[in-house]
Amino acid sequence: MTCVPKSKFHHPQLPVNELGLTYRDYEGSMSTLCAGCGHDSVGAAVVQACFELSLPAHRVAKLSGIGCSSKAPTYFLGKSHGFNSVHGRMPSVATGANLANRELIYLGMSGDGDSASIGLGQFAHVVRRKLNMTYIVANNGAYGLTKGQPSATADRGSLMKGGKEVTDEGIDLVSLALSMGATYVARSFSGDKEELVPLIKGALSHKGFAFIDVMSPCVTFNNHQGSTKSYDYLRDHMESLISADFIPHKSEITVQSEPGEAQDIFMHDGSVMRLRAADESYDPCSRSSAFAAIEAHREKGEVLTGLLYLESGASHLHENLNTVDKALNGLGYKELCPGDEVLKELNESFR
Amino acid sequence: MFPTDTKDPDHFHKVVDCQWACPAHTPVPEYIRLIAAGRYDDAYMVNWESNVFPGVLGRVCDRPCETACRRGRVEEQPVAICRLKRVAADNKGTLDERFPKVPDEKNGKKVALIGAGPASLTVARDLLLEGYEVSLFERGQQLGGMMRSDIPSFRLPQNVLDEEIETILNLGVDLHSGVNVTSLKEFLKRDYDAVFVGTGAPRGRNLDLPGREEATNIYMGIDWLSQVAFDHVESIGKRVVVLGGGNTAMDCCRTARRMGGENVTVVVRSGYDEMKASDWEKEEAEAEGIPILDYRVPKEFVHENGKLTGVRFEKVRKELDENGRRKLVPTGEPDEIIECDDVLLAVGQENSFPWIERDIGIEFNEWDMPAVDEETFSSSKAGLFFGGDAAFGPKNIITAVAHGHQAAISIDLFCRGEAIESRPARGVTLASQRMGMHDWSYNSEVHHDQRFKVPMVEQSKALSSIKIEVELGFDPLLGHDEALRCLNCDVQTVFEEKLCIECDSCVDVCPMDCISFVQNGDEGELRGRLQAPSNNLNQPLLVSEDLKTGRVMVKDENVCLHCGFCAERCPTGAWDMQQSIISIPQASCRSRS
Numbered sequence: 001m002t003c004v005p006k007s008k009f010h011h012p013q014l015p016v017n018e019l020g021l022t023y024r025d026y027e028g029s030m031s032t033l034c035a036g037c038g039h040d041s042v043g044a045a046v047v048q049a050c051f052e053l054s055l056p057a058h059r060v061a062k063l064s065g066i067g068c069s070s071k072a073p074t075y076f077l078g079k080s081h082g083f084n085s086v087h088g089r090m091p092s093v094a095t096g097a098n099l100a101n102r103e104l105i106y107l108g109m110s111g112d113g114d115s116a117s118i119g120l121g122q123f124a125h126v127v128r129r130k131l132n133m134t135y136i137v138a139n140n141g142a143y144g145l146t147k148g149q150p151s152a153t154a155d156r157g158s159l160m161k162g163g164k165e166v167t168d169e170g171i172d173l174v175s176l177a178l179s180m181g182a183t184y185v186a187r188s189f190s191g192d193k194e195e196l197v198p199l200i201k202g203a204l205s206h207k208g209f210a211f212i213d214v215m216s217p218c219v220t221f222n223n224h225q226g227s228t229k230s231y232d233y234l235r236d237h238m239e240s241l242i243s244a245d246f247i248p249h250k251s252e253i254t255v256q257s258e259p260g261e262a263q264d265i266f267m268h269d270g271s272v273m274r275l276r277a278a279d280e281s282y283d284p285c286s287r288s289s290a291f292a293a294i295e296a297h298r299e300k301g302e303v304l305t306g307l308l309y310l311e312s313g314a315s316h317l318h319e320n321l322n323t324v325d326k327a328l329n330g331l332g333y334k335e336l337c338p339g340d341e342v343l344k345e346l347n348e349s350f351r
Numbered sequence: 352m353f354p355t356d357t358k359d360p361d362h363f364h365k366v367v368d369c370q371w372a373c374p375a376h377t378p379v380p381e382y383i384r385l386i387a388a389g390r391y392d393d394a395y396m397v398n399w400e401s402n403v404f405p406g407v408l409g410r411v412c413d414r415p416c417e418t419a420c421r422r423g424r425v426e427e428q429p430v431a432i433c434r435l436k437r438v439a440a441d442n443k444g445t446l447d448e449r450f451p452k453v454p455d456e457k458n459g460k461k462v463a464l465i466g467a468g469p470a471s472l473t474v475a476r477d478l479l480l481e482g483y484e485v486s487l488f489e490r491g492q493q494l495g496g497m498m499r500s501d502i503p504s505f506r507l508p509q510n511v512l513d514e515e516i517e518t519i520l521n522l523g524v525d526l527h528s529g530v531n532v533t534s535l536k537e538f539l540k541r542d543y544d545a546v547f548v549g550t551g552a553p554r555g556r557n558l559d560l561p562g563r564e565e566a567t568n569i570y571m572g573i574d575w576l577s578q579v580a581f582d583h584v585e586s587i588g589k590r591v592v593v594l595g596g597g598n599t600a601m602d603c604c605r606t607a608r609r610m611g612g613e614n615v616t617v618v619v620r621s622g623y624d625e626m627k628a629s630d631w632e633k634e635e636a637e638a639e640g641i642p643i644l645d646y647r648v649p650k651e652f653v654h655e656n657g658k659l660t661g662v663r664f665e666k667v668r669k670e671l672d673e674n675g676r677r678k679l680v681p682t683g684e685p686d687e688i689i690e691c692d693d694v695l696l697a698v699g700q701e702n703s704f705p706w707i708e709r710d711i712g713i714e715f716n717e718w719d720m721p722a723v724d725e726e727t728f729s730s731s732k733a734g735l736f737f738g739g740d741a742a743f744g745p746k747n748i749i750t751a752v753a754h755g756h757q758a759a760i761s762i763d764l765f766c767r768g769e770a771i772e773s774r775p776a777r778g779v780t781l782a783s784q785r786m787g788m789h790d791w792s793y794n795s796e797v798h799h800d801q802r803f804k805v806p807m808v809e810q811s812k813a814l815s816s817i818k819i820e821v822e823l824g825f826d827p828l829l830g831h832d833e834a835l836r837c838l839n840c841d842v843q844t845v846f847e848e849k850l851c852i853e854c855d856s857c858v859d860v861c862p863m864d865c866i867s868f869v870q871n872g873d874e875g876e877l878r879g880r881l882q883a884p885s886n887n888l889n890q891p892l893l894v895s896e897d898l899k900t901g902r903v904m905v906k907d908e909n910v911c912l913h914c915g916f917c918a919e920r921c922p923t924g925a926w927d928m929q930q931s932i933i934s935i936p937q938a939s940c941r942s943r944s
């Protein structure tokens with residue numbers, strides 16, 4: 001934590017995006033997280049992704065629960081909307097906000113405690129409802145904010161900081177999201193922005209529920225020998241299976257990829273995710289392929305990363321509920337209050 | 352690239368742009384911090400050790416440091432380094448007790464210095480403090496060289512100069528003023544262990560045009576300025592043309608404005624932007640109502656029976672010839688005559704050594720000047736040294752001072768019977784500035800204020816007399832605020848690779864994108880792969896040993912703000928902020944620390 005604000009000076013030759021902004025314009029206030037916390041790197045990756053996508057920050061809503069990870073949105077996208085909800089209840093708030101205003105880009109930032117412990121129920125339901133949002137869990141296997149108790153994602157057999165062994169089974173959020181029907185599922189590491197930034201760009205561009213489980217070490221309470229969420233452990237055990245490149249618009253795709261070498265998946269807005277699987281037999285559009293790979297790597301003690309599953313063109317909550325295709329705040333009085341006649345008709349229909 | 356050797360004093364020294372650029376390597380950020388803390392005496396002493404004339408230089412230094420200042424790469428304007436020095440000089444107390452004393456016992460060696468400009472005076476100070484007997488010969492009655500005779504007192508008041516020369520004289524100089532040395536051959540017969548020539552570049556360059564011989568009222572600028580300085584001239588005509596575009600021209604025109612000149616015009620051959628004068632001097636001249644006309648080549652001094660009436664100019668424009676060289680070609684417009692009562696010639700200055708015989712074993716170079724070694728300042732004759740403008744032609748005060756320090760080192764080595772080529776080495780020491788988790792012993796916060804303007808005397812008053820100093824200088828409050836603009840470039844980011852866990856925190860937090868973790872490579876190629884463009888080759892890269900992942904940490908020093916955020920954000924203390932103290936040897940290795 002640093003006591004003075006970051007200088008507003010920036011590198012004189014910093015690139016600008018389509019909006020004429022530098023990445024610095026996407027930063028938030030000075031982080032109060034521990035020095036070295038993985039969550040700050042996740043924030044920096046979000047900043048970079050939004051900058052590269054030229055997102056107008058005021059069209060983004062950041063939502064979070066409680067935890068160090070849920071505090072993190074304060075430190076990026078300072079000009080976006082934000083809501084710090086109750087512990088584990090971010091999905092409800094996100095659902096409400098999204099239903100009321102479908103025109104914003106929803107970015108949820110949560111922790112493993114927030115989503116897998118207290119918020120597991122909410123998490124499962126927001127996935128299965130296929131809310132159109134990006135949901136990032138900064139996963140450190142611990143309750144950082146409350147001083148390091150093991151969370152529900154801590155691996156069985158791993159050691160807590162005091163040396164005690166974790167005896168409960170760890171929840172794998174990626175598998176859970178897959179089985180609950182997420183249509184964009186990825187895992188990555190806070191210390192690998194080359195992998196993480198395109199994954200966030202893809203998620204933000206995905207229509208539907210996009211989930212990214214980011215291994216994000218708690219440097220203070222879970223970065224010791226015996227932890228399976230430490231910088232060293234993750235670096236040693238990460239297995240990048242499918243690397244993803246985000247290519248903004250169709251027109252910019254100059255080289256068509258060779259079959260087998262890479263697979264291009266078109267997003268609804270014409271941008272493309274170009275996926276390269278380390279293992280040729282892997283099909284990122286198949287859930288069973290994803291489940292099998294996750295399990296196989298888990299058995300080997302490896303942490304599988306990359307864009308594990310992508311289903312483009314799936315429907316999401318608004319479509320399923322057949323809601324009005326505008327933000328509610330954009331509807332006029334007439335549309336919101338269509339009058340006695342319409343009410344009568346409606347009542348009639350229930351008789 | 353190989354891991355950076357931070358024990359090489361030059362690595363961190365280069366990062367302190369101002370200190371590196373200062374010919375005398377004044378530790379600028381150190382004294383600026385002292386000024387911010389109101390410790391003017393200490394700030395003055397830090398300067399005095401390095402540059403001998405803080406009060407003078409705080410007013411009239413050519414300030415190569417400001418051109419180099421990092422702040423100028425980060426925002427628009429550099430730190431007002433020079434004027435901050437003046438704050439220290441203006442607000443200091445009596446320092447008699449602070450100045451070092453000459454040793455009780457002399458070392459028995461005698462050195463003669465010819466000419467009493469800043470070069471000789473610096474040699475005098477350095478050697479007196481080492482126990483030498485120093486005799487100073489000056490043809491004029493007053494000391495200080497061109498600081499006295501040519502820099503007008505509206506820029507440099509006499510009392511400021513007097514005081515700083517007095518400090519040196521108090522060390523016990525054997526002074527011979529009013530002595531013109533007319534034969535070096537004779538002089539060398541005297542009983543000195545070494546002789547230093549610091550006689551400057553005293554001759555103004557002439558402009559041999561039609562009418563030059565016949566017309567009256569054409570003066571050599573530097574001579575005219577010294578006549579003004581010594582009260583031998585009291586006025587000038589109402590219409591004055593100044594020829595030349597250097598700093599002498601600026602002093603001539605501004606002096607003329609104060610001596611009765613109402614329509615003073617500066618005329619230069621080539622473009623305004625190509626003028627040698629510093630931007631600030633041009634601005635100040637123009638602010639005093641002096642137009643600067645460019646692309647005009649003087650052709651003739653027009654006169655009526657010997658009485659000057661004007662100067663005729665051919666109008667030219669700039670063109671590039673086939674070799675890409677710039678040349679001036681006539682525009683074809685009719686010549687222009689600028690009417691005037693007086694002309695001041697400020698078209699250059701040169702050395703002149705009519706008093707040095709050619710048969711006394713001194714080698715002369717292709718420009719018919721004594722050959723002087725650029726490092727030792729020795730002539731080809733053992734024991735005879737040159738420095739200041741006399742060595743390599745007209746430069747400036749701080750260069751003369753730097754020459755003086757080096758010549759003093761050589762003289763000291765020579766008198767000890769050691770080889771003058773084996774110079775004492777520079778050194779660097781590093782000291783952590785950490786006081787607590789997020790607490791540093793320096794002001795690490797980056798202040799965003801723009802450069803503060805130096806308060807000036809009201810113009811009508813300023814123009815009323817040559818003796819009124821134009822600038823009032825920063826008061827202590829303004830000085831304090833300007834001092835906070837300094838980025839403390841000497842507080843270095845020091846990286847300890849063994850502690851790094853490659854968490855990326857420093858990369859994320861750095862406001863200037865200085866830090867990258869990348870695969871190693873050759874410098875040119877590596878610079879192309881860093882977090883942000885890396886094209887200032889004057890600033891070094893700091894490259895670590897290989898890290899655990901096989902990558903290296905590369906920090907581009909170019910625009911680092913020395914804000915310490917990397918060190919605050921690093922969970923393992925792999926980054927630390929450490930002050931680099933560069934020791935710059937002076938005579939007999941008395942090195943500063």
Ligand SMILES: Cc1cc2nc3c(=O)[nH]c(=O)nc-3n(C[C@H](O)[C@H](O)[C@H](O)COP(=O)(O)OP(=O)(O)OC[C@H]3O[C@@H](n4cnc5c(N)ncnc54)[C@H](O)[C@@H]3O)c2cc1C
Pocket residue numbers: 411412413465466467468469470471488489490491494495496497498501502530531532533549550551552553573576598599602706738739740741745746747748749751
């Ligand atoms: C108009 C003008 C303005 C300037 N403004 C600036 C400025 O703003 N900032 C800056 O940094 N520099 C400025 N300079 C340059 C600066 O004054 C000189 O570079 C500097 O003074 C050189 O110092 P020096 O010790 O080599 O010699 P000088 O200062 O030239 O001193 C040489 C001394 O030697 C004496 N001498 C010469 N021959 C003999 C002899 N044979 N016997 C005995 N004595 C002799 C001379 O009388 C003189 O006193 C300016 C110069 C001029 C002409």
Ligand SMILES: Cc1ncc(C[n+]2csc(CCOP(=O)(O)OP(=O)(O)O)c2C)c(N)n1
Pocket residue numbers: 066067068069070087110111112113114115118138140142143144145146151218
């Ligand atoms: C309803 C409720 N129960 C418990 C808490 C205490 N609490 C605060 S943060 C937290 C765990 C946060 O863990 P995680 O989401 O993993 O965030 P991290 O700090 O590890 O990033 C808990 C249990 C709370 N704030 N509210």
Ligand code: SF4
Pocket residue numbers: 032033034036037038039068069140144145217218219220221
């Ligand atoms: S306690 Fe852990 S999770 Fe929380 S800020 Fe510190 S390092 Fe990050």
Ligand code: SF4
Pocket residue numbers: 367368369370379380419420421422429430432836837838839840841
């Ligand atoms: S910012 Fe300060 S230390 Fe850095 S170059 Fe400028 S004056 Fe020197």
Ligand code: SF4
Pocket residue numbers: 844860861862863864865866906910911912913914915916917918
């Ligand atoms: S001190 Fe560190 S954080 Fe600050 S600009 Fe320099 S490298 Fe970046």
Ligand SMILES: [Mg+2]
Pocket residue numbers: 067069111112113138139140141142143144151
């Ligand atoms: Mg956690």
